[in-house]
Amino acid sequence: MFSLEAEPCPPHLNLHNQDLSRDEFAAMPGPANKKQKREQYKNARQGGSTTELPKKKFYRQRAHANVFSDHDLVYPISPAYMDWATYYPAYAEPEVADSIESTTSQTQDISLKAVETQDGSDGNGATSSEAIPMKAKDMRKLKQDVEVADIGCGFGGLLVALAPKLPNTLMLGMEIRTQVTEYVHERINALRLQNSKEGLYQNAACLRANSMKFLPNFFKKDQLSKIFLCFPDPHFKARKHKARIVSTTLNSEYAYAVRPGGIVYTITDVEDLHLWMVEHFEKHPSFARVSEEEQEADECVEVMRMETEEGQKVTRNNGQKFVALFRRLEDPPW
């Protein structure tokens, strides 16, 4: 496995590796042989080049990650430095881009030539979640941008159901828990291989990220047409409100990433959280609630209800699901 600790940060990425081991151990309480079993299992998966779907039990992780902590996160310095081609190889331009346009020629030290491979992987898309591609030297552009983000995607049910329904749209799951991200990654890889003839699932990918801090590192202004916030953690405690994925101030960041006309989808089984999200989006001047009629006509809503892992749990328990959609409005002139 590649080590985040040993290597210097490549110029195009910010690597804040803050105590990888602690996070990993926290993720896997219990006897050491559990960890061994996981490793054996994962090794047997041949680096993801198998059609066999991964088993969830090898990827479980403590429920709550601290969204304020300096995790061992890897993120691009800016969207221009994001090597999307490793995530969506089927959508990559054949040519290697030799310069990043958004930086000027005066900034030589961030030129891509000097960048070395950090993870030793072959960059074919089968890298694990931490290994956000670092081979900027070989960075190929995508023919189209990612347009859909599933924030806190969990085990990836929504992505996997949505990918064939929106076959020409690139969608990205963002998940803060390493193990869970890895599971989704393996899951998508297996599905890609199973469906290689039809070319399905090439439009879905997942990476590890703290979306509350680093969304603008991944997405340009107005890049997204849809954001999904499915069954977010409720954070009941008042003092934890800043940890919620929906807040007045974070909604400004969603408004930045979503283009006017785009939709933010929310669903939860916690009524108070639903009311909270409605209140905070409705009072945000950049959003307006989508009518129920329009909401029910949107095919994504059914997917959100029935295909997310959390949605399925709620169904099994005969629980209620609260849905609310919000349209990104045009900004007034300034």
Next chain:
Amino acid sequence: MPYQCIDKRRNLLIAARDSSIDLINLENGSYLSTWTCPWPEKPQISKPEIEQPSKLLATQESQSSSVDIVIDSKSPPAKRRKLSSGEADKDLIKEVEPETQGTSTAKVTKNGNEKNQKKQKQNNRSVAIAIGLEAPAIIALAVTVNNKHVVAVTGEDKCIRVFEIVDEADVSKLHQVSERIMPKRPSSIAITPDSATILSADKFGDVYSLPLIPSLDQDAQSATPIAERPFKPSANEKTIHSQRNRIALENQKRHHNSAPKNQLPTFEHTLLLGHVSLLIDLKLATLEGKTYIITSDRDEHIRISRGIPQAHVIESFCLGHREFVSRLCIPTTRPGILVSGGGDDEIYVWKWKNAELLCKADLKTHVNEIVSESAKEKKIAVSGIYHTNHEGVDFVLVTVEAIPGIFVFKLIDTTLTHVQNIFLRGNALGVVTTPSRVITSIDTIHTPASTIELRSSDKPDSSFVTFKFTNGVLEEDSDFKIAGVKDSEIVDADSVENKRMKNLLYSIENLRKRVGEIDGGEAEDG
């Protein structure tokens, strides 16, 4: 005591040392007057704020993961306080009113995980620091555009204080006209060009606006239209269906009784925008008649938002820094340009409106030109970026934390070029520029390049050094002397006073992300 922050208003130098603000005549360097911050328990602070600490205690206890500080209730009130500004994001200590507490020691909760132990260590030190401290220290200063008011932030009590500059018998003085305790400690403040509104960026990542002069009738109720309301846990076992949420609800119930209600300030304040990160600097910019708010955080971000009333609209992010961004500077002559610096080796120059990086100028090399061999490996943290225009040429002056120098650059077109290093007798603290001079306050108690080591006190030094342009180069202006203010001295490098001084003067490098560290202590525990 050295002056940790300085600002100016026409011919007035406003200089903060510890918990006092001195006014000095900038024309002849003569001393005018001093305002000293009263001790927190004095009646200047109104009731709601006094109630706050005991509520905070409740918060802390409810979390079972943090440590409460209770200083001996027999000690005089003035000596009770929490750690000074310096400890930046490690500000985990809450002040406790002894009246509400019978105990007299720092108590540590059972939960002995690594994080708690870290907290405990910090708190033990702060207990030491807390004893023998006086009033809160000034951590930020701003002057209104109309030159009528000064705004200061005192750190430990998270207080924004507004002063009127009054002239009594030809002597300028500061008269405090209001004090407002903010929900979180402000880290940077700015005042709108119409001199009507204060913007305060805090360690929780939020930016609030508050009227410079609070209007009386609005004071009674909070006029915070978008403040977050407490979240009532009306969810129950029947409405919750996932393991994750059930655990969350159980936690909520366990803490139910001791959970305090949101302690919103009672004065008018509006949440404008927020980062999920610690904010370090905040600047207001005006371009083509429109105002913008520029904020920088510990996670390498510079955010450009529209000004009031559209501060919810993010225009762009200037992304490129690899470390925290501690200082922003918009040259008055070039309002479209932003110069930024922080934990990186370079200073960045942006066309901020469309987030275009224009150039990066190396700073580390120049710092290494003036430090000893052994210090060359050390990381640098930008503590100040200032602009001055001399004979049509734009100069950018940069100071670095705990470095005895000023690094002078020329901004020509879109390029920043190094022109000069100025050596100082002490570490640079603050800089103000006048059309003819550059005045810098220096650390007179520590040896150059050190944050701890004390100088021998038999050679007292002036707290200010003045420079003037001579043939396009800055040279010391030894004719211009600024009156010194007699002050107490620190005699022991290991003393709590010295540690406190270090935290007050040198807090920026602490923001660097380190292995095994948890960010946002406040964010988590506040």
